[in-house]
Amino acid sequence: MSLRLDSMNETDRPQRIVLAKIGLDGHDRGIKVVARGLRDHGFHVIYAGLWQAPEAVVQAVADEDADWLGISILSGAHMTLLPDLLNLLRQQGSGNVKVMVGGIIPEADIQKLQQLGVTGVFGPGTPMEDIVEFLRERR
Amino acid sequence: MSTPLISDAKKRWQQELAAAPSRPQPATTVSGLPIEPLYTSDDLDNFSDEKRLGYPGQYPFARGVHANMHRGQLWTMRQFAGYGTARQTNERFRFLLEKGQTGLSTAFDLPTLMGLDSDHSQSRGEVGRLGVAVDTIDDVRQLFAGIDLEQVSVSMTINAPAFVIMAYYVAAAVDGGFDPRKLRGTLQNDILKEFHAQNEFIFPPTPSVKLVVDVIEYCTKHVPLWNTVSISGYHIREAGSTAVQELAFTLADGMHYVEQCLERGMNVDDFAPRLSFFFNAHNDLFEELAKYRAARRLWADLMKNRYHAQRESSWKLRFHAQTAGCSLQDKQPEVNLMRVAYQAMAAVLGGCQSLHTNSMDETLALPSEHAATLALRTQQVLAYETGVTNTVDPLGGSYFVETLTDQIQQQAEEYFERIEQHHGMVAAIETGFFRREIGDAAFAFQQAVDAKQKVLVGVNDFQQPDEKPLPLLELDESAERDQLQSLEQIKKQRSRDDVRRTTDELKRVAETGTNVMPALMETARARVTVGESMQVLEEIFGRYRLGAAW
Numbered sequence: 001m002s003l004r005l006d007s008m009n010e011t012d013r014p015q016r017i018v019l020a021k022i023g024l025d026g027h028d029r030g031i032k033v034v035a036r037g038l039r040d041h042g043f044h045v046i047y048a049g050l051w052q053a054p055e056a057v058v059q060a061v062a063d064e065d066a067d068w069l070g071i072s073i074l075s076g077a078h079m080t081l082l083p084d085l086l087n088l089l090r091q092q093g094s095g096n097v098k099v100m101v102g103g104i105i106p107e108a109d110i111q112k113l114q115q116l117g118v119t120g121v122f123g124p125g126t127p128m129e130d131i132v133e134f135l136r137e138r139r
Numbered sequence: 140m141s142t143p144l145i146s147d148a149k150k151r152w153q154q155e156l157a158a159a160p161s162r163p164q165p166a167t168t169v170s171g172l173p174i175e176p177l178y179t180s181d182d183l184d185n186f187s188d189e190k191r192l193g194y195p196g197q198y199p200f201a202r203g204v205h206a207n208m209h210r211g212q213l214w215t216m217r218q219f220a221g222y223g224t225a226r227q228t229n230e231r232f233r234f235l236l237e238k239g240q241t242g243l244s245t246a247f248d249l250p251t252l253m254g255l256d257s258d259h260s261q262s263r264g265e266v267g268r269l270g271v272a273v274d275t276i277d278d279v280r281q282l283f284a285g286i287d288l289e290q291v292s293v294s295m296t297i298n299a300p301a302f303v304i305m306a307y308y309v310a311a312a313v314d315g316g317f318d319p320r321k322l323r324g325t326l327q328n329d330i331l332k333e334f335h336a337q338n339e340f341i342f343p344p345t346p347s348v349k350l351v352v353d354v355i356e357y358c359t360k361h362v363p364l365w366n367t368v369s370i371s372g373y374h375i376r377e378a379g380s381t382a383v384q385e386l387a388f389t390l391a392d393g394m395h396y397v398e399q400c401l402e403r404g405m406n407v408d409d410f411a412p413r414l415s416f417f418f419n420a421h422n423d424l425f426e427e428l429a430k431y432r433a434a435r436r437l438w439a440d441l442m443k444n445r446y447h448a449q450r451e452s453s454w455k456l457r458f459h460a461q462t463a464g465c466s467l468q469d470k471q472p473e474v475n476l477m478r479v480a481y482q483a484m485a486a487v488l489g490g491c492q493s494l495h496t497n498s499m500d501e502t503l504a505l506p507s508e509h510a511a512t513l514a515l516r517t518q519q520v521l522a523y524e525t526g527v528t529n530t531v532d533p534l535g536g537s538y539f540v541e542t543l544t545d546q547i548q549q550q551a552e553e554y555f556e557r558i559e560q561h562h563g564m565v566a567a568i569e570t571g572f573f574r575r576e577i578g579d580a581a582f583a584f585q586q587a588v589d590a591k592q593k594v595l596v597g598v599n600d601f602q603q604p605d606e607k608p609l610p611l612l613e614l615d616e617s618a619e620r621d622q623l624q625s626l627e628q629i630k631k632q633r634s635r636d637d638v639r640r641t642t643d644e645l646k647r648v649a650e651t652g653t654n655v656m657p658a659l660m661e662t663a664r665a666r667v668t669v670g671e672s673m674q675v676l677e678e679i680f681g682r683y684r685l686g687a688a689w
Contacts, residue, residue, distance in 0.1 A: 026339055029377070033582050076505075081263075124468070128585065129589060
């Protein structure tokens with residue numbers, strides 16, 4: 001995946017995306033691959049790392065003036081942790097950041113998360129190109 | 140006389156090969172090792188049966204660790220299970236034993252794995268979700284209630300707080316009337332791969348390894364049938380490594396534990412026979428079984444020649460295998476049954492001692508009872524119907540398998556040298572060497588999938604738009620509430636003096652660098668929680684943070 005020049009020409013600045021893992025699970029293979037892939041496609045990626053508290057994630061979004069927040073969670077605790085995070089984003093004035101979620105999210109929960117304001121949910125095996133296209137279409 | 144005939148045949152084959160079309164995907168193993176179209180006796184230069192293969196049950200154990208392998212005793216069918224409260228997991232354990240499973244394997248929930256109590260703020264939503272919640276010795280007693288711990292072998296998959304859980308287990312078993320010298324089982328207790336791959340570490344590498352050695356030392360003396368460490372490549376592979384990296388890093392971890400035990404003054408032949416291994420069983424049949432064969436040969440060589448172990452049992456690499464969770468797909472999940480069956484066959488052909496077969500629905504949820512039963516049945520078909528158990532190491536002597544075994548061994552040895560160049564295990568962890576290597580391999584794999592150089596059925600080819608969803612296990616969300624209630628009760632009932640006395644003693648012992656196990660058996664009996672015991676030690680050992688090398 002080489003750097004694509006066209007992605008830099010789309011606007012003045014590359015889209016900025018904060019990636020973070022919340023909760024306790026340590027499965028970071030997916031988020032690291034996504035971080036690298038997005039970077040190679042011209043996105044500005046800030047990877048906050050494992051075990052991020054919701055407050056720290058919200059702070060990173062504000063500090064980095066992020067367009068996107070990507071949350072990875074594979075423990076199954078997404079319906080406990082994500083609604084709280086989304087609320088906190090709104091309370092702290094970052095409600096306009098677009099949120100995507102990666103991990104093992106059952107079909108029924110995907111709909112609930114979308115109703116709560118999550119823009120995109122990506123399961124295991126999603127091709128990199130699909131994520132890139134998704135982000136470009138919604139910049 | 141026959142030589143010219145053979146070379147004529149070879150010449151003709153080469154011509155026909157050059158003219159024949161090849162499929163577009165490069166012929167490599169899953170890990171990217173290039174594979175030749177054909178292997179012949181020419182590939183086995185200097186091949187000597189005695190040195191490279193030997194006989195089963197004899198050095199260098201390429202053909203297996205027992206003389207009659209699965210003709211004698213089948214591998215242990217050990218399905219990993221655990222969810223909710225100790226009571227719920229105890230029910231699942233009894234169900235599995237009833238279905239013919241021959242050993243237990245305990246999955247703990249994330250808070251327990253991270254050394255946090257169920258009532259910690261970071262535990263919210265995770266209590267009892269991916270495994271059983273264990274806060275106190277009461278939970279351990281409940282978990283194994285009604286199970287004869289001298290008869291059933293028990294595996295416990297836990298690492299950062301492994302020594303705490305082990306002390307709690309031994310205390311519960313002893314108090315329950317069992318003889319610790321008869322307890323059989325395996326503690327994963329492999330902290331090094333947590334730093335490389337799975338990320339369930341708490342203390343920095345050096346004190347973390349000290350605690351691993353505490354368990355080895357304690358069990359060698361008091362629980363002699365226990366497998367003290369399950370040195371694990373499984374998670375390294377799941378994080379995206381190649382087969383060679385999985386093998387090399389796992390054995391390097393093993394070497395580090397051995398060296399630390401020797402440093403403590405232990406005799407290698409006292410503890411080495413109870414070191415066990417845990418490998419991944421991934422998609423590529425030949426790469427996997429060659430990996431296991433190379434593993435046995437490498438370990439035997441290291442133990443005999445580098446660490447001068449005298450007992451044959453110290454040279455033997457015994458391993459558990461689990462089919463590759465990362466190979467399973469959420470698209471057309473029933474197809475996972477076939478993946479698991481082939482992976483399991485690789486593990487058996489490679490001479491595993493125990494095996495977990497994943498359930499088809501694991502990319503979607505915890506296994507349903509139906510999916511878990513099918514996973515166990517897969518092993519039973521393999522054992523009783525396919526005939527793969529009839530002879531020992533059936534693929535030994537295959538030009539291809541022997542060449543691949545040699546290649547994998549050689550590449551693993553090159554990694555040992557690179558780790559040395561990085562100034563050994565701890566320095567290589569701290570500078571991010573392992574994480575970089577694994578991350579690069581994971582990224583390369585994803586690129587190959589995205590470019591369709593690797594075909595994944597149902598994912599980047601053979602897709603099926605209108606899939607019927609599988610019925611999934613509905614998690615009982617009340618487990619967290621129940622666990623919190625019982626923990627609150629225990630905290631109210633227990634003696635504060637006992638808690639203070641035993642935790643003070645734990646602190647004193649840890650500060651002086653002595654073995655923490657006896658002190659932890661006393662905190663267990665005082666109903667000190669896992670989180671409280673860990674907290675005492677964190678104040679002494681500190682917490683490890685990942686540096687720039689994520």
